[in-house]
Amino acid sequence: MMIPVCRLADLPRGEAFRLDIDPPVSVFHTDDGEVFAIDDTCTHQDASLADGWLEGCEVECPLHASKFDLRTGAVDAPPAKRPVRTHGVLVEDGMIYVRVSTDAPNLPPCVASRLAGGPA
């Protein structure tokens, strides 16, 4: 399913847009003008990667500085250990669309247990 995100013109380079679906997905517009979509929640703890530090094709988690590759979702070093999912992106008529991955997300334990209705 393609989900409309926002207009490309409304997302300046170097910025991110968080799509409030469950779990949230973030769309990044890099300084080089590329657009990528990955899961917004860091795999270490409950942090929003859209709040993070975007440099090149990597975003650094705003809390504990693990870096995720926007192209592959891979993480560089701890404290996060698992990658985030990447999602398909389509820009058509100036509008950004995301095709959400059907893989299971790698949510951090605190968020996963909350979604499962367990103790937070």
Next chain:
Amino acid sequence: MRTVAVVGASLAGLSAARSLRGRGYDGRLVVIGDETHRPYDRPPLSKEFLAGTLGEADLSLEADDEDLRAEWLLGARATGLDRARRAVRLADGREVRTEGLVIATGAAARTLPGTEGLAGVHSLRTLDDARALRDELARGGRLVVIGGGFIGAEVASTARALGLEVTVVEVAPTPLAAPLGATMGGLVSALHADHGVRLLCGVGVKGIGGESRVDAVHLEDGRSIPADIVVVGVGARPCVEWLEGSGLALDNGVTCGADGRTGLAGVVAVGDCANWYDPRAGAHRRVEHWTGARERPDAAVATLLAGGAVEPGVPRPPYFWSDQYGVKIQFAGHAGGADSVTVEEGSPDGRDVLAVYRRAGRPVAVLGMNQPRSFTRWRKQLSAPPRQS
């Protein structure tokens, strides 16, 4: 270089070992650590691990399939560095001959003299410390935390959430004034009262009462606070005693350059034990934060492998986080030299501020409480290369 030894098998040591391999070093790599554990993450020790929501397996800093092709000498304490023979001496009499040396021995919790052997008195630096404290907190009771710094505050917050009655004693008039300045130190430490933790400031501890087990903390003003458990959170000292007489300059840690280089060729220092030159501050600093211990070893390793021939870059300003009472506290830069602090977003009452510290109008530090997004923006701005003067 055919052999590199890393002394200290925690975050900075592991990060250095990773960088060595990442930068193509293919020789013998020996990692020496006095704890028997594989590298683990310390921040959760005062937070999720203490609260019981994270287990020991979750603390591991290594990935499951990670293989650095290193010889791990664990449970082995380095006791000396013989500069002429280029050898690290170990407590068990062994020695490791090495051409390159990464010093990553971190820091150890300061203790209160005279409290050794008194049950119920804890400090918190290692996994073993955390296990012992966690087991005691689980039984409940009255906790007195000596020291209102970050570790003390986190323990207070975690213990409070576990239902203990908690008192924090801080000798300074305001907790956290050194790292955050008095105004913001006061704001952050107001979280204690918000959550029903008693904070006693401006009073020192005279002694700890109890025969075989602690029963009270005696204050210098004559008051006694009944206590079932005491946590001493009065800071840490760099673990560099083993380097006395090695020819390295030691002054509040190993004195080194912005990239960890020391006065001895082939020797670099990283992490909490390193008193590195900070070009932004124009002074040496020993910074006890996770992110520096993880990031800075890469520059040190580059210098080591290049035989000192690389120009040190300007590292990012120090950054740390803390989690207290469900509030994410983030700080970057140096508050010390600031002449003003202004709240730019949020409100002090809501405990969700973004505050910027300035010196002569230029931002030098930033504090966030539950403000990760704006915090990142300000932190980026602080990291812009310093202007040449």
